[in-house]
Amino acid sequence: MAKTVVVSFATDYDIFDPDYVRDPAPMWEQLRSSCPIAHSDRYGGSWLPTRYADVTAIAHDVEHFSSRNVGVVPPDELDDGMLPAGLPPISVDPPLHTWSRRLLLPWFSHTRVAVYEGTTRALCAQLAERIAERGSGDAAVEYAQQIPARVIAGVLGVPPDLADTFTGWVRDVLEFAHDAERRNLGRNELVAYLMTQIEQRKSAPGDDLISSLLHTEVDGEPVPDAHVLGTAALTLIAGVDTTWSSIGSALWHLATNPGDRERLVAEPDLIPVAIEELLRAYSPVTMARIVADDVEVAGCPMKSGDRVLLNFPAANRDPEQFPEADQVIIDRSQNRHVAFGVGIHRCAGSNLARMELLVAIQEWLKAIPNFSLDSSADVTWAGGQVRGPRTIPVVVG
Amino acid sequence: MRIIVDPDRCQGHSRCYSLAPMLFDVDDYGQSTALNDGLVPDEHVVLARLAMQNCPEMAISIIEDQ
Numbered sequence: 085m086a087k088t089v090v091v092s093f094a095t096d097y098d099i100f101d102p103d104y105v106r107d108p109a110p111m112w113e114q115l116r117s118s119c120p121i122a123h124s125d126r127y128g129g130s131w132l133p134t135r136y137a138d139v140t141a142i143a144h145d146v147e148h149f150s151s152r153n154v155g156v157v158p159p160d161e162l163d164d165g166m167l168p169a170g171l172p173p174i175s176v177d178p179p180l181h182t183w184s185r186r187l188l189l190p191w192f193s194h195t196r197v198a199v200y201e202g203t204t205r206a207l208c209a210q211l212a213e214r215i216a217e218r219g220s221g222d223a224a225v226e227y228a229q230q231i232p233a234r235v236i237a238g239v240l241g242v243p244p245d246l247a248d249t250f251t252g253w254v255r256d257v258l259e260f261a262h263d264a265e266r267r268n269l270g271r272n273e274l275v276a277y278l279m280t281q282i283e284q285r286k287s288a289p290g291d292d293l294i295s296s297l298l299h300t301e302v303d304g305e306p307v308p309d310a311h312v313l314g315t316a317a318l319t320l321i322a323g324v325d326t327t328w329s330s331i332g333s334a335l336w337h338l339a340t341n342p343g344d345r346e347r348l349v350a351e352p353d354l355i356p357v358a359i360e361e362l363l364r365a366y367s368p369v370t371m372a373r374i375v376a377d378d379v380e381v382a383g384c385p386m387k388s389g390d391r392v393l394l395n396f397p398a399a400n401r402d403p404e405q406f407p408e409a410d411q412v413i414i415d416r417s418q419n420r421h422v423a424f425g426v427g428i429h430r431c432a433g434s435n436l437a438r439m440e441l442l443v444a445i446q447e448w449l450k451a452i453p454n455f456s457l458d459s460s461a462d463v464t465w466a467g468g469q470v471r472g473p474r475t476i477p478v479v480v481g
Numbered sequence: 482m483r484i485i486v487d488p489d490r491c492q493g494h495s496r497c498y499s500l501a502p503m504l505f506d507v508d509d510y511g512q513s514t515a516l517n518d519g520l521v522p523d524e525h526v527v528l529a530r531l532a533m534q535n536c537p538e539m540a541i542s543i544i545e546d547q
Contacts, residue, residue, distance in 0.1 A: 186510060189493070189509065189510045189511060190509040190510065193507075193508075193509040193510075193511070194495065194498070194507065195509065196509075356499070360535075417531060417534070418531075418534040418535065419534075419535055420534070420535060420536065420537045420539075421537065422537050424494065424537075426492065426537050426538060427492060427538075428492065430492040430493060430494055430511075430537075434494065434495070435495055435511075438499075
């Protein structure tokens with residue numbers, strides 16, 4: 085796709101622009117003081133709020149802002165039909181949202197997440213040890229990227245050794261959302277795979293999310309296959325890129341801020357607090373809403389059908405909400421960040437994501453307490469729907 | 482001190498439960514409730530305030546002792 089140079093952030097921002105993807109915070113700061121809800125015609129057009137108050141108000145207003153399409157890039161005609169029920173509950177509004185979310189939540193309760201902690205810890209320790217022994221490695225590709233796909237495979241009851249395949253599909257769908265051909269190819273393979281898994285579990289159920297959905301009744305009726313497919317696809321899509329990006333951003337921060345790294349090594353009890361601050365400062369996820377009814381927000385006339393980007397990452401850098409918002413204060417104790425969203429669509433997997441992030445940082449610092457960026461190679465970033473580092477070359481010691 | 486969780490505001494972030502499991506419980510759907518009728522023992526008042534200050538939904542309120 086041919087790109088033109090962004091002239092004005094307020095009227096022409098580009099969420100896939102490499103400079104924005106690498107470091108979006110300066111643009112948000114500029115917008116907050118000049119045009120706190122920007123608009124751009126790129127990628128089908130969208131509004132971009134940058135203040136905490138506006139982002140959270142829109143997220144809570146489910147009457148004016150529908151979740152019927154949450155992609156930062158609009159779907160095209162090729163998207164029709166592959167996921168006929170969408171990706172419930174993330175892509176639906178009440179009342180459908182209410183029961184579809186209740187089916188999903190127990191799979192990510194504290195009790196359930198505790199079941200996955202042991203295997204996650206063993207996996208992280210093994211991956212970190214490999215990098216420690218070699219003395220160098222890629223903290224994104226060889227560590228962060230390897231963790232969530234295997235954990236989510238456990239939830240879905242699919243083989244963890246297909247993790248790289250799952251990661252590839254999810255990258256196609258999210259990271260390359262602006263490349264319709266690649267997005268559709270990845271999405272179609274993902275759907276075909278899950279449909280096979282659904283058929284297998286009809287006759288041979290296991291202790292997994294797909295089996296549970298297939299054998300649950302809502303109001304005396306079985307959950308339709310298309311709904312099971314949508315929720316399974318959501319679990320895979322939302323559970324991989326997001327958590328991997330968070331783990332990667334956290335390790336990138338620790339590689340580039342030796343003071344914070346040394347403090348967490350010396351005070352491991354501080355890691356849970358630090359995790360929340362790193363989630364705030366490097367929030368990976370931007371969701372979208374579709375305006376359901378004409379509405380004005382902070383003077384901006386939003387029309388029915390308009391796309392609005394729920395810029396949680398920018399909200400979390402708003403100095404009106406967070407003192408020294410652009411500084412990582414590793415022991416920040418008051419932290420109402422919205423990295424997992426707010427309102428009825430709060431990330432259903434947030435308990436699982438937090439466990440993975442915590443365990444990943446604990447095990448990395450145990451095996452590799454001293455590390456820094458490899459100055460001979462580049463850190464690369466991806467952005468759009470999910471922002472995070474894609475390569476983090478590090479040297480140990 | 483007494484803590485109150487507004488069940489309509491709570492969306493199951495579990496920040497309160499993670500920070501102060503001795504003061505809150507959460508069910509399988511993430512819904513938080515205050516334990517012990519919300520009464521906070523003196524040794525936990527700091528944690529209770531921390532839980533309130535970290536709730537992204539502003540679902541927790543505190544009634545201080547007179």
